[in-house]
Amino acid sequence: MSVTAPRGFVASGLACGIKATGAPDLALVASAAGAVPAAGVFTANLAAAAPVQVSRAHLAASAGRAAAVVLSSGNANAATGAPGVAGAERMCALVGEGLGVGADEVLVCQTGLIGIPFPLPPVEAGIPLLVQARLADREAARRAATAIMTTDTMCKEVVVEAAGFTVGAMAKGAAMLAPNMATMLAVLTTDARCDPALLSGALRAAVEGTFNRMTVDGCTSTNDTVVVLANGESATAVGREALTDALGRACGDLAGMMAADAEGATKVAHVVVTGAVSDDEAHRAARKVADSALVKCSLNGEDPYWGRVVSELGSAGVAFDLDRVELSYGGVAVCRAGVAVEHDDKAVRDHMQGRAIELTCDLGLGAGTGAVLFTDLGYGYIDENRTTS
Amino acid sequence: MSVTAPRGFVASGLACGIKATGAPDLALVASAAGAVPAAGVFTANLAAAAPVQVSRAHLAASAGRAAAVVLSSGNANAATGAPGVAGAERMCALVGEGLGVGADEVLVCQTGLIGIPFPLPPVEAGIPLLVQARLADREAARRAATAIMTTDTMCKEVVVEAAGFTVGAMAKGAAMLAPNMATMLAVLTTDARCDPALLSGALRAAVEGTFNRMTVDGCTSTNDTVVVLANGESATAVGREALTDALGRACGDLAGMMAADAEGATKVAHVVVTGAVSDDEAHRAARKVADSALVKCSLNGEDPYWGRVVSELGSAGVAFDLDRVELSYGGVAVCRAGVAVEHDDKAVRDHMQGRAIELTCDLGLGAGTGAVLFTDLGYGYIDENRTTS
Numbered sequence: 001m002s003v004t005a006p007r008g009f010v011a012s013g014l015a016c017g018i019k020a021t022g023a024p025d026l027a028l029v030a031s032a033a034g035a036v037p038a039a040g041v042f043t044a045n046l047a048a049a050a051p052v053q054v055s056r057a058h059l060a061a062s063a064g065r066a067a068a069v070v071l072s073s074g075n076a077n078a079a080t081g082a083p084g085v086a087g088a089e090r091m092c093a094l095v096g097e098g099l100g101v102g103a104d105e106v107l108v109c110q111t112g113l114i115g116i117p118f119p120l121p122p123v124e125a126g127i128p129l130l131v132q133a134r135l136a137d138r139e140a141a142r143r144a145a146t147a148i149m150t151t152d153t154m155c156k157e158v159v160v161e162a163a164g165f166t167v168g169a170m171a172k173g174a175a176m177l178a179p180n181m182a183t184m185l186a187v188l189t190t191d192a193r194c195d196p197a198l199l200s201g202a203l204r205a206a207v208e209g210t211f212n213r214m215t216v217d218g219c220t221s222t223n224d225t226v227v228v229l230a231n232g233e234s235a236t237a238v239g240r241e242a243l244t245d246a247l248g249r250a251c252g253d254l255a256g257m258m259a260a261d262a263e264g265a266t267k268v269a270h271v272v273v274t275g276a277v278s279d280d281e282a283h284r285a286a287r288k289v290a291d292s293a294l295v296k297c298s299l300n301g302e303d304p305y306w307g308r309v310v311s312e313l314g315s316a317g318v319a320f321d322l323d324r325v326e327l328s329y330g331g332v333a334v335c336r337a338g339v340a341v342e343h344d345d346k347a348v349r350d351h352m353q354g355r356a357i358e359l360t361c362d363l364g365l366g367a368g369t370g371a372v373l374f375t376d377l378g379y380g381y382i383d384e385n386r387t388t389s
Numbered sequence: 390m391s392v393t394a395p396r397g398f399v400a401s402g403l404a405c406g407i408k409a410t411g412a413p414d415l416a417l418v419a420s421a422a423g424a425v426p427a428a429g430v431f432t433a434n435l436a437a438a439a440p441v442q443v444s445r446a447h448l449a450a451s452a453g454r455a456a457a458v459v460l461s462s463g464n465a466n467a468a469t470g471a472p473g474v475a476g477a478e479r480m481c482a483l484v485g486e487g488l489g490v491g492a493d494e495v496l497v498c499q500t501g502l503i504g505i506p507f508p509l510p511p512v513e514a515g516i517p518l519l520v521q522a523r524l525a526d527r528e529a530a531r532r533a534a535t536a537i538m539t540t541d542t543m544c545k546e547v548v549v550e551a552a553g554f555t556v557g558a559m560a561k562g563a564a565m566l567a568p569n570m571a572t573m574l575a576v577l578t579t580d581a582r583c584d585p586a587l588l589s590g591a592l593r594a595a596v597e598g599t600f601n602r603m604t605v606d607g608c609t610s611t612n613d614t615v616v617v618l619a620n621g622e623s624a625t626a627v628g629r630e631a632l633t634d635a636l637g638r639a640c641g642d643l644a645g646m647m648a649a650d651a652e653g654a655t656k657v658a659h660v661v662v663t664g665a666v667s668d669d670e671a672h673r674a675a676r677k678v679a680d681s682a683l684v685k686c687s688l689n690g691e692d693p694y695w696g697r698v699v700s701e702l703g704s705a706g707v708a709f710d711l712d713r714v715e716l717s718y719g720g721v722a723v724c725r726a727g728v729a730v731e732h733d734d735k736a737v738r739d740h741m742q743g744r745a746i747e748l749t750c751d752l753g754l755g756a757g758t759g760a761v762l763f764t765d766l767g768y769g770y771i772d773e774n775r776t777t778s
Binding site for chain 2: 044045046047048076078079080081084113114115116117220221222293294297298300301302303305306307308310311313314315320321322323335337338339340377378379381382385386387388
């Protein structure tokens with residue numbers, strides 16, 4: 001159960017032939033009652049893929065309403081020029097025809113390799129079957145979630161029951177896993193009642209606190225997309241805070257599943273920065289540590305070499321005074337006032353040998369806090385990413 | 390021959406016992422005639438090591454003059470608090486006593502692990518011997534260059550003969566090699582005649598065009614230092630341009646040696662960005678590509694997956710229009726106007742199998758150009774960096 005958990009949503013998934021392996025590669029999530037309030041958060045990459053360009057344009061043209069999201073995996077349809085955009089538009093038009101809604105009431109998400117011409121014929125043949133197969137049950141939702149997987153080893157679905165309304169969501173999460181096809185896509189559905197502006201604000205806040213707080217390698221995909229449809233069928237008119245909270249719980253759970261699916265990694269680490277002059281600076285400092293190849297290698301080697309963390313904090317471009325810095329691994333302080341302190345060496349080494357690593361950095365300057373979830377850098381990452389074949 | 394090539398400079402190097410292996414770890418480069426114009430370029434890291442703090446203060450106190458540089462390897466003397474600063478000051482004082490110059494006419498450089506208390510006693514015992522052993526010959530210069538090596542597999546020395554004056558230089562270059570001890574240190578000597586202001590400007594420009602145009606992993610060391618002493622003994626009064634050119638040639642040669650010594654890497658790559666709206670944007674775009682873990686992994690796998698390059702350029706924070714982008718590997722265009730183009734696949738694969746990779750990116754927007762030298766990311770980097778022991 002996931003995107004079909006809130007009443008009034010249907011889903012489907014099948015193999016149309018984009019993937020040479022014959023694995024499922026085409027999915028649909030739709031509102032049974034036609035266009036409803038919708039919102040999206042898209043990659044900031046200026047080399048945005050065709051589906052990102054098309055979905056942005058459709059949300060603008062429809063004033064924040066959509067009836068369906070069509071998704072495909074196996075080809076990113078990025079750096080594919082005008083034919084790529086025409087292909088993404090054609091997908092929306094075909095879904096619109098099948099559902100009896102306008103093409104600009106359909107959003108599109110794609111994931112896979114960049115720069116390979118998009119194979120439209122199998123998708124054109126598959127969409128009518130996809131539309132016909134749509135159902136409101138849990139198996140249909142599972143088929144949709146399965147069809148967006150790339151290097152994911154498990155299907156990612158979540159349901160959040162809030163006060164008077166439900167949120168369902170699915171995602172594919174290379175985000176922590178195999179940035180070979182680095183895109184993360186997520187589709188959320190809810191029966192909460194809200195207008196497009198409220199929905200858009202809540203989604204943006206939910207993403208900021210979850211997906212934007214994790215990193216593998218600092219790379220920003222051409223295709224990253226999170227979309228939500230809200231059909232109002234619960235009759236619960238939600239406020240900004242309740243909706244942000246529910247969407248945030250769904251996104252947070254999906255982010256956790258991505259971390260758990262980090263096949264190329266041996267550690268999932270959480271770096272918390274406190275004592276920065278602002279939350280923004282704390283977050284930037286945490287991200288600098290999380291994106292550091294040296295820190296990531298240390299985690300892989302289970303080596304609590306805090307000198308590297310200090311060095312990253314000092315070059316993060318934020319206010320910093322080494323004499324005030326305190327660092328801890330798993331709650332055990334290894335550095336205070338910028339210098340090594342006596343500590344329980346065995347406790348730290350035991351912590352480093354676990355899969356979940358907790359690194360805290362107190363800058364001692366103010367009240368700003370921030371945190372980022374990340375992974376180690378080992379042979380697994382290289383094996384996943386050295387070739388596309 | 391290196392730092393003793395210009396007349397009037399002496400050098401020495403020996404093992405004092407910082408390194409447990411007994412390898413050489415203490416070096417001296419000095420002007421035979423006492424204090425002369427000097428300049429330095431130091432790390433931008435706010436967690437700057439004790440020797441960086443001390444050398445900056447000495448250059449300021451002496452108004453840009455110095456008689457000697459003392460260097461040690463095996464311990465970075467970073468994140469070592471007040472005792473670390475006192476230790477670096479003590480090294481300068483002892484060298485000053487030995488040479489009959491002021492402590493603030495001595496600069497200090499150190500490299501090694503961060504956060505380990507600095508072992509002063511062996512250094513205090515070694516410095517009188519080091520001062521006594523100083524000589525103007527090629528072997529003495531070699532001993533100094535050897536004593537600053539950490540994970541370097543070869544000693545890095547260079548001599549540049551310019552019109553009427555000579556530049557000698559030595560470096561230790563983890564920069565492309567083993568950022569475990571990521572520091573790069575370089576000492577240059579010249580018999581050109583110039584004032585401290587001219588020397589400082591020329592050194593800064595030389596470093597900007599060479600060492601600042603290479604990257605391994607985007608990490609900025611706590612100890613990076615480049616210093617130059619100019620004793621004027623050639624009697625050739627140099628202009629800014631001639632001095633920048635000669636210092637730049639020396640720094641460029643040292644950077645090339647670091648690349649050649651990239652033990653943890655299998656490729657040395659050069660990314661050239663043209664057609665940016667400014668040189669600054671071209672350089673930032675080149676650095677984004679060079680620092681990308683995904684691009685680095687592709688090089689390791691000899692995979693010309695240009696989609697990753699496009700994705701990095703699109704998220705580099707510079708003006709970008711995918712429809713105008715052209716990418717080439719080894720001069721063979723693989724992408725034009727933002728889409729794949731027919732090309733000689735074998736020529737590209739042959740190029741990717743070599744050790745030197747040339748990647749060019751024309752953004753098609755303006756006249757800005759920039760370039761960065763970098764390496765691949767493979768098992769070697771991880772083996773070098775996963776543990777400090």
